[in-house]
Amino acid sequence: MRTAFPPRPALASAAVSVLTAAALLLPATASAAPVPEAGAPTDGAETAQAAQSALVWSDEFDGAAGSAPNPAHWNHETGDHGWGNNELQNYTDNRANSALDGNGNLVITARQETNGTYTSARLTTQNKIEHAYGHIEARIKIPRGQGIWPAFWMLGSDFPNTPWPHSGEIDIMENVGHEPHMVHGTVHGPGYSGANGIGASYTHPQGWSFADTFHTFAIDWSPGSITWSVDGHPYNTITTNDVGTNPWVYDQPFFMILNVAVGGQWPGYPDHTTQFPQQMTIDYVRVYSQDGDGGGTGGGTGTITASNGVCLDVAGAQTGDGTPIQLANCNGSQAQQWTVGADGTVRAFGKCLDVAGGGTAAGTPVQLWECNGTGAQQWTRDGGTQALRNPQSGRCLQPQGRAQSDGTRTEIADCDGSAVQRWNLPG
Incomplete structure (x- = not known):
């Protein structure tokens, strides 16, 4: 149309x-x-x-x-x-x-x-x-x-x-x-x-x-x-x-x-x-989005950083389905370039940030997967807490064990408004 x-x-x-x-x-x-x-x-x-x-x-x-x-x-x-x-x-x-x-x-x-x-x-x-x-x-x-x-x-x-x-x-x-x-x-x-x-x-x-x-x-x-x-x-x-x-x-x-x-x-x-x-x-x-607030999930292409400045990263720069998503020291590599789309997806290497197996339980790992339009690949931005929330599960992206350190893998967890669930999006 x-x-x-x-x-x-x-x-x-x-x-x-x-x-x-x-x-x-x-x-x-x-x-x-x-x-x-x-x-x-x-x-x-x-x-x-x-x-x-x-x-x-x-x-x-x-x-x-x-x-x-x-x-x-x-x-x-x-x-x-x-x-x-x-x-x-x-x-x-x-x-x-x-x-x-x-x-x-x-x-x-x-x-x-x-x-x-x-x-x-x-x-x-x-x-x-x-x-x-x-x-x-x-x-x-x-x-x-x-x-x-x-x-x-x-x-x-x-x-x-x-x-x-x-x-x-x-x-x-x-x-x-x-x-x-x-x-x-x-x-x-x-x-x-x-x-x-x-x-x-x-x-x-x-x-x-x-x-x-x-x-x-x-x-x-x-x-x-x-x-x-x-x-x-x-x-x-x-x-x-x-x-x-x-x-x-x-x-x-x-x-x-x-x-x-x-x-x-x-x-x-x-x-x-x-x-x-x-x-x-x-x-x-x-x-x-609100004018100039960077709200929603549409924010262009660039790095996604945690509240302490480390980057969201595709582990080992691997592009296969199931590759874990982790935190890593920012290095300007392609593995840390994310496109935040108008369709609610967050993408790297042309694939989507995905809740493994479409799971909804707290602790379910987050991975890279071929984009398929499912709820496991939908993310919304909370303009108040700056959390990335997966509406299908009702849970938010955070590092496992709440550790914001190099190499820490990511998961979904109960949304609590804490700093470890705060993400700075590109744009």
């Missing part, structure tokens, strides 16, 4: 407002008062100058018509148990409900089956693609109709081990079909969840339906602050001050979710006006 990735659009200046939006567990749940947007662009136009920030991950949804979304990026969550909100749909992993269209889009389809039930899809990047901070956006054409509920949102990577809402939830975009001209952005955390979720709504500047064309829905996320925007125009900022004495739970990696629900306590239920099938069409999902 696209041969080059543009830098992300800068946010145009606009008034911001913090409102209280009603919400329930999965995802947020009620409308807030509209926030008028003076001078907002129409139908996805981008008017701002490009900002300097690196693309660290994207899915452009290129592929054959009818094929599944990339399994290295996306999981299918399935079931018809109401999802905490008395929803009607049965989420499936069938291609009838989620598939690439062959034109560079992912299409999620909500259907009414011949027996009167509803099916749809819910896709997550949990344990595969997880990020903290940066600019996160998706270009989406939403569905329409009473009882239809599309969403692009995020949950904390420690969910469900840390239960909702303590894990945190960031709703980047939600729409309920009876409000075709309005979208919502909300956070949920301990003490401000459900009907007390904190957020705001954005009204189409011409009052048109958001389902008429594609729009870009985004957040700009930094420690202690999240700003929502539509088509490059911000409409709300929430900071630590807005949660009062309650915990701010957004300084950690989150995973992304795309889904279309049918019915539920907030949108209400389909009626005689609702037409099926309804489709949410996603052009792309992209994650950019």
